[in-house]
Amino acid sequence: MEYRKLGNSGAIVTAYCLGTMTFGKESDEATSFEMMDTYVEAGGNFLDTADVYSDGTSEEIIGRWLKGKKLRDLVIATKGRFPMGNGPNHLGLSRKHLTDALDASLRRLGVEQIDLYQMHAWDALTPLEETLRFLDDAIRNGKIAYYGFSNFLGWHVTKAVWLAKLNHYQPPVTLQPQYNLLVRDIEHEVIPACQDAGIGLLPWSPLGGGWLSGKYKRDQMPTGATRLGENPKRGMEAYEGRNADERTWQVISALQDIAEARGISMAQVALAWTAQKPAVTSVILGARTVEQLRDNLGAASLTLDAAEMEKLDTVSTPRMSDYPYGVGGVGQRNRKMEGGR
Template identity: 80%
Template sequence: MQYRKLGNSGAVVSAYCLGTMTFGAESDEATSFKLMDDYVAAGGNFIDTANVYSAGVSEEIVGKWLKGKKLRDLVITTKGRFPMGDGPNHHGLSRKNLNEALDASLKRLGVEHIDLYQIHAFDALTPLEETLRFLDDSTLNGKIAYYGLSNFLGWQLTKAVWLAKANGYQPPVTLQPQYNLLVRDIEHEVVPAALDAGIGLLPWSPLGGGWLSGKYKRDQMPTGATRLGENPARGMEAFDKRNSKSVTWDVIGAVEDIAEARRATMAQVALAWVAAQPAVTSVILGARTTEQLADNLGAAGLELSTHEIATLSAVSKPEMSDYPYGEGGIGQRNRKLEGGR
């Protein structure tokens, strides 16, 4: 397992992080414990959860597992933002909600502090200064070691970084976005903003909801032990939209070709591509079963060649209009002036 700095902090985390959104929902407690045991045995030290995962049950399961563990060997992250109650102050990024959310997460996890506390999404109703001041205070009083952001746009990330700097607050160290070979739009603004600020990316859904593992077939209804096969109501409209795009199958075909040549699985190739991208600190694995996790962890030993990365990047290149990102846009002109960097 490779280890990397946690964004612009001094902490070190494994290149693959164990996501726990399935805990308490698709993975029962015993399976969740086994997933964490296997992950740590493989060299992983970074576990990601959130208060809304299974309405707090995911944090409780992680907390039970943590009892008796050497916390210095692990980096635990959770999130706050979304509703955990029906009241008007039970969601958002206000000091009131985050203070209560953080204390509740600490209790469920059974720890005195959280290594990385993440803001789950932007809140247009709460002044960002209020949120950042709360996070700075929480860092100073020892409730959290570092904080990060999640699902922020490029301008929102840059605003947070510079507001923290202007006010002398602790800066964010990470950003958790969706990122995979089928969803690369963050490369337009978010990735450049993260690189500019020294922010580390923690990509979620690196397998595109399972598409990049090869479990879905063109123009075939999902069946068997897949999320949509077991419960089509979870997103058949999104499935049909992705299935209808030729680029989806071009990307899947390229992943399959490289996987066969490297004697790896498609999931391992797709994960290795994400892990090799600029600014990426740790890739979040969302396994439901120990078999899925074992397969995903195989990506830790797979280093794609420059040619393989270029091939996958070319076939999955996101569409963009001529302005401002395309051939005739400002972004392209700036890249030419900078020598193609």
């Protein structure tokens, strides 16, 4: 499996990361153990979790799996920010909450240091300086090695980067956003902000909630082993909107053409597209079963050629209004200028 730098740090991770949101809920402990074994055997060295995944159970499962193992190159990432209790200080990016959240994650994982600690989402109530000072202190105290963000906007990232510079804090190294062939709007401002700061992307939902794996059929309600099929009330509005969008089916058709021509799965093609995009450090795999994971890991040996990338880029181009990104807008003019250099 290909190795890449963890954003602007010196740490090295594999191009595919094992996401563990399913651990303890959709995947029982035995299945979770087998998935981690399978992932490491395939050469992977990067696990991503969060305190809110199954109310801490995901971290606990990882902690039990780690016991007795000597995996010195394994990089473990977790997150804090969302509610872990009912009190007013049981959530957010304040020093008060993050102190408790980080210590609890360390206990559940059974480690002395977390390699990458990520702020799970923006907190408009807590001064960003307070969060950054906490993270800098956590690095100095040896509780974390690096920190990053998740679900931040472009201006959030840029503000954090420059506040860290101004105050001589350790800088952020990664951002974890949703990014896939159906969700590309972060290319407008979030990705440029990250590239400007040398921050690496860790895309979540690279298969678009299963849409890019070929599970869904036009105008057919999903059934069986899909999240929506098992719980039709979950995400129904989003399903109906995506099903009615012609762009969705153009992307799926292009994926199917490439997959059939190569004799591989659509999921592998979609994952490879994401892994080959600029600024991407590691793509997060969110499998529920060992079989899904094994198929996803097939993308690690896949490189799409220029024609395949262009075909997928074209059919998945995000829609833009006239201004500021569309026809005659600032974004289009900047792209033309950059292309003419």
